[in-house]
Amino acid sequence: MRTESFFKGFGREHARAIELMRKGLLKEENGNVVPDDVKEELVARGLAYKQKGKLLIDPEYGYFLGIDIGGTSAKSMLIDFGFKAVAGSFRSEDRGSEINVFKHNLERALDGTMGSANPRRILGIGIALPGTVDPSHGKVLFTTNVQFLSGLRAIELLPRKFASAWADLPMKLEHDCKAAVLAEKLAGGPGHTERKESSIVAVTVGTGVSAGSYVNGSVIRGATNAAGEFGHIMVNGFDGRQCGCGKVGCLEAEASGSAMQAKWLERTGTKATVVEIAEAAMDGNIDAIELFKETGRWLGLGLSYIVNLMEPELITLYGGVSAAYDLFSESLNETLSKHAWPLANWKVERSMIGSEIVGLGAALVAYEHILGSAT
Secondary structure (H helix, E strand, C coil), X not given: CHHHHHHCCCCHHHHHHHHHHHCCCCECCCCCCCCHHHHHHHHHHCCEEEECCEEEECCCCCEEEEEEECCCEEEEEEECCCCCEEEEEEEEECCCCCHHHHHHHHHHHHHHHHCXXXXXXXXXXXXXXXXXXXXXXXXXXXXXXXXHHCCXXXXXXXXXXXXXXXXXXXXXXXXHHHHHHHHHHHHCCCCCCCCCCCEEEEEEECCCEEEEEEECCEECCCCCCCCCCHHXXXXXXXXXXXXXXXXXXXXXXXXXXXXXXXXXXXXXXXCCCHHHHHHHHHCCCHHHHHHHHHHHHHHHHHHHHHHHHHCCCXXXXXXXXXXXXXXXXXXXXXXXXXXXXXXXXXXXXXXXXXXXXHHHHHHHHHHHHHHHCCC
């Protein structure tokens, strides 16, 4: 397979050259940065080509597959060396609550993504999901929203036909928010460019609430890779709602999409999706407007903990609830201003990447894994 030739003799200098080429910074005449023999080898392999005194990467040399396993859906996407999507992100809804149903729906998403793509050009696979994972051993340790995946290895998450075909490919498992913040850093700027900020926190507000942090070149992981369970900080411990984790008063129990749906049912006696509640708010429904304001206040309180503890340059929001950011941004920022340390600098905005952020991040996890294995 293509991966075998890609890894053969691959080392630190090759990884450095690829990063420089990807950014358009590798010239033919700079042997002190990258040895000439390394550059010539990359050209000979077909990964690089010369143009006007520069070495540029051939983006179609190989692809990286990203799989996003969410609380209510499974998505996948394929990117090239330029971090551009070579196959649209395919989403399979109604993930189901059993492993067989889940795999069937993931197979549909992967079938759509692969389409006419050459499977032999896939160099690596990244899989991102909500919950605690062990990236070193590629195993899901615990997840509240897709509990039936707990204990499975990365290869066991794949439908049979893909697991068999990709058994020898490098595969990396990652927490969805850690994948998302990697995407935010490497491709979250205008035109999917790298962001200049050195400290970024990406917060998902969807079925659940969680966060990933990127500081000075690294994703923050914690001692056991459990860092980022932002949804399970205590914000209402005295009379709060019970969270899916079993505790009472978690931020996720107050400000997630699931929490909004539960509150809406309690207050109106009707079931509704977050999209339907947002539509009601835009139509002037007082209950819906107040529910979004309330959600913003809880999120603002939670984000004040992040600002006071870390003071990141940028906080971005993504996930289903964040699509309605205009409905709760005012209450969020008012509450955050009230509780944040007065001398702290902070900025909160909705991610420009959109709904593809975790899938893109998962693919970038695969990219970083391959380059990191050589350093």
